[in-house]
Amino acid sequence: MTNTRGLLREAFAAAGVTGRLHALDIDSGAELDDGADQPVVTASVHKLCLLLTLHQQAAAGQLDLTEQIECPADGRTPGPTGLAAMLDPVRMSLRDVAFLMMAVSDNTAADLLLERVGLDAVNATTDRLGLDRTHATHGFSELLATVKEDAGPGGAQALADPHVIARLRALDPARTNRSTPRDMTRLLGAVWRDEACTPEHGAAMRRLLGLQVWPHRMASGFPFDDVHVAGKTGSLPTLRNEVGVIEYPDGGRYAVAVFTRAASTAAVLPAADAVIGTAARIAVDALRAQPARPTREGAG
Template identity: 25%
Template sequence: MSFYLLKEHLQEVATGICGKMSIVLEIENLQISINGDDPFPSASLIKIPIMMEAFRQAQIGMLDLDETYRVPSEASVGGMGVIQHLRPEIELSIHDLITLMIIVSDNTATNLLIDLVGMEAVNKLSSDLGCNQTLLARKMMDVTAQKNRKDNWTSAYDIVKFLKEIDQGKLLTSKQRTNALKTLRQQQFHSKLPALISESFSEETYVAHKTGELPGTEHDAGIIQANGKRAYIAVLTTDLDNNITGQKAIAQIGKLVFDHIMEK
């Protein structure tokens, strides 16, 4: 399947859902963008730049990833994650918090990391990378902020920029880029981009990704590595009639991209 034909198939998926979809795909300097610059509610994709800022601060000595942090009982919030279900005042390393924020989208871990690295620092990182549609304006599960119309935003184009920066950029050292990529590869939620990929994953074949969801919103974005090729993909949806349709559409896109890069 040619890259042009792949674009046609992605466009068909994007126009076939009851809702709005944005796709940005880059493979070997070729790019497909469908509504790629449009701002979307970020949901948990905002956790990617939070992770990046935490690793950036670690490399310049502002954070010690091995330092343990006692989680105050009052810091626990609902939604995604496991910390809320663990014993009160549990101690976790900063690296543990980053891992939980990404692989199980833990909201409590995310809020603690926002406190540690600073909301302004995350937004400066986004701005410095030219990710101008990305804004961290509130913590996770902050209902008051939402009522005051403060929300977190991003775009498919920005997310692909973050992914490429993690994989091959200069913001992070090789060590911290490896940490970030390893964390994305440990993702525990596989109902979207990897859902229809039957190939066994290995060091050479994998999907390193981060999901996000809200009512009416489904996202997934990551790096698909296979057949010696690497695809950077971000698929964002919102205004869905139901979330399952968004999940299925993203899974279909993941399969299309994987099959394309597996071709000789």
């Protein structure tokens, strides 16, 4: 695996980012890491923990996913997608709000669900799974408020200044929502093996992760019709992340978590997005090159 780590670091360097990665063969337990236990800022990746909490509460009978929830026109969490970008009041089910949170990373949807289930419950969920390095400090409205406050009077334009970037609490794992790449692949593995929730709810979560619309990060490394990628991205100034599961037609299932930070403060960096797919592909290829794993029941 030493050569694989070299390939990963070369790819990250060529894209102008530092990267942290963990990849896990969900069925055999084989793994590959490069900084897998380093604390990382999750950003919207933490919506996965919220989704799991929602489904665990539904499985326990604490809520009904068809329950209708109101989203008023005012006071929405900022964001460019979903309810965050809409102008009029909306009424929809909890499960449809969860769809928007996962498919288009809707911040307003996430905070509506967080208000329903509670931040402490999200942390209890990750604690029960033994994800000791994963913690939610605040909701997404509060997270974005720290960015606005730390940016100062210069507003969004100030985020092009490296000195401003350096003082953002939202980019410090000690002061914001955080995890490690290894914790995230453990969470994904538990969801795919139906250990994190009942099979019914596990299937529902896997469906939502498979409906994410963004093809420019992890999915870009697997441009094949018969390979399925399900994941969740996360973004903040200079940060681009994605965690997901890649499923091959032979039954192979691989959880991969990639967290990057760019040297450039530019908002648009296609190479920094694409290297997440490149790194995931390097890692999965290395896992698939290992001795044959036990065949999963029902796998071809």
